[in-house]
Amino acid sequence: MVNIKLSHSSSFYVCSHFNPHKNFILQKIYLDHNATTPIHPEVLEVMLPVMREFFGNPSSIHSEGRKARVFLDEAREQVADLIGATPGEIIFTSGGTESNNMVLLGVALSRQKNYGRIITCEIEHPSILNPCKQLEQLGLKIDCLPVNPKGRIDLERLEETIQDSTVLISLQHSNSEVGTLQDIEKIGEISRENPVTFHTDAVQSVGKIPVDVKNFSVDFLSISSHKLNGPKGVGALFMKRGLPALFSTQSGGNQEKKRRGGTENVAAIVGFGKACELAKTKLESGAMNSLANLRDYFFQRIKALVPGIELLGDKKFRLPNTLNLSIDGADGGTLLIGLDVEGISVSTGSACSSGSSLPSHVLTAMQVPERRINSSLRFSLGILNTREELDIVAKTLARLVPLNRKNTIAVA
Ligand SMILES: Cc1ncc(COP(=O)(O)O)c(C=O)c1O
Structure with a gap:
């Protein structure tokens, strides 16, 4: 059961998953703002x-x-x-x-x-x-x-x-x-x-x-x-x-x-x-510059903790909230599910998890090799994401990626 609560706390929304098996509320870290955004109170x-x-x-x-x-x-x-x-x-x-x-x-x-x-x-x-x-x-x-x-x-x-x-x-x-x-x-x-x-x-x-x-x-x-x-x-x-x-x-x-x-x-x-x-x-308050700084901080944290990271897209001419990464040797679809279980929402360009039978037409047109497409994850931030949240995500990735790589190699 998905339970969305509205609150005026640190994030203006709190998206909680009620897990009947563990019987506790998991607070989600939402990093998929290019898919959709929570409604402002x-x-x-x-x-x-x-x-x-x-x-x-x-x-x-x-x-x-x-x-x-x-x-x-x-x-x-x-x-x-x-x-x-x-x-x-x-x-x-x-x-x-x-x-x-x-x-x-x-x-x-x-x-x-x-x-x-x-x-x-x-x-x-x-x-x-x-x-x-x-x-x-x-x-x-x-x-x-x-x-x-x-x-x-x-x-x-x-x-x-x-x-x-x-x-x-x-x-x-x-x-x-x-x-x-x-x-x-x-x-x-x-x-x-x-x-x-x-x-x-x-x-x-x-x-x-x-x-x-x-x-x-x-x-x-x-x-x-x-x-x-x-x-x-x-x-x-x-x-x-x-x-x-x-x-x-x-x-x-x-x-x-x-x-x-x-x-x-x-x-x-x-x-x-x-x-x-x-x-x-x-926009007038300059919130978007802070968002770009936050995104860049996040990128540095991931790069420091997870080897084999490549940025996809244009580093200079880019939306301030978007970070598309390929994680060498990992499987984006499985990682997405692993992150979701940990309470973190992202998206991927690989076919299996994007509701399509084909890999991302965008990454394909950019001539990203299929191996890299399959290992891609998109993080799209919102202004209410915090450094603390991003630290959690970077650490979670550092924990999940080695396991994911091992399983990906085993399947290959
Ligand atoms: C670039 C772009 N154009 C159009 C759309 C479609 O917008 P809507 O979901 O409002 O139909 C999207 C949605 O993701 C989009 O990213």
Whole structure:
């Protein structure tokens, strides 16, 4: 039985596993913030009254509807404020996946007969790569750029790939698995000069590092609430003012100025707005520098205690919270389970534990050898992780890795 408690103590959440066999509560150390983040108590606090009392439909004219509309407007301002947009440029969606689909399918299908070409890259999230595959079946051409061993695209190659028929460049800002950042300002410049519509999937960046749609020169930008301590199932698409209407992939009522039909999830949107407001304060306070320091401290501790560690991704151009390590001779999947039993949550790029039959497409595209992929672990920190927690994790790894290596060699 999993028992999640909310508390305002050292961590703003305490995730406990009740173990019926040992009959004690294990406190978890959560290091998987790129997968999802715990909801911030202040976010929950603003959502509860909306669910309890303010149930109106924001499209209704009566007072309940008007109240719900006010909540939506406030949240739209909070989201816009975090990324330097105006409220009218924010379309609420059900999350990063929908925002990405909305742009790719919307831009391509707006072209009707001649779909043209889309440029993307090999390490994008499946919510980019899979709609691209669908569009390919409809006759659209996808130019999928390779990445170097650190996970960055070659900007010259990007420029060479642009053709007259290119309708969209969709390149992620940061990668969820290794945290590598693309040079998004430069990509924005290239898109403007050529000119091609430019979308970036900034789901992993927003809330972790400063994101400003004007500095990026983007036309579209995707955000997801649950990556920044907001609720799940809600997100947004920034769509620059003045762009032609997109072919609507979710058509229905007149919600979101006819850009996305369906009654809005008001409580979730209110929580998302609050999460954005809190993220802005956090970014302004420099919390992210402390997070990068904490991550680097953790890396040094692991390196000192566990031989055969290799950092995957770009050491310089990287999210401040992400550390993807390959642990030579170990099996990432088994280590993940061992750590989980010890109360530590991480993730891995190996196939067996990521719910996929294939090893990480990101690490594969970065030409990481299969042996290294199978031994990879991703640690993604949150601002409330502490040095004490990371010391525990480093020591636990130092204990588990030699056993794991022995078993891995025995199986091989
Ligand atoms: C880079 C990136 N894009 C998109 C998504 C999908 O976001 P959501 O879970 O809100 O659909 C994720 C989720 O992990 C992601 O990491």
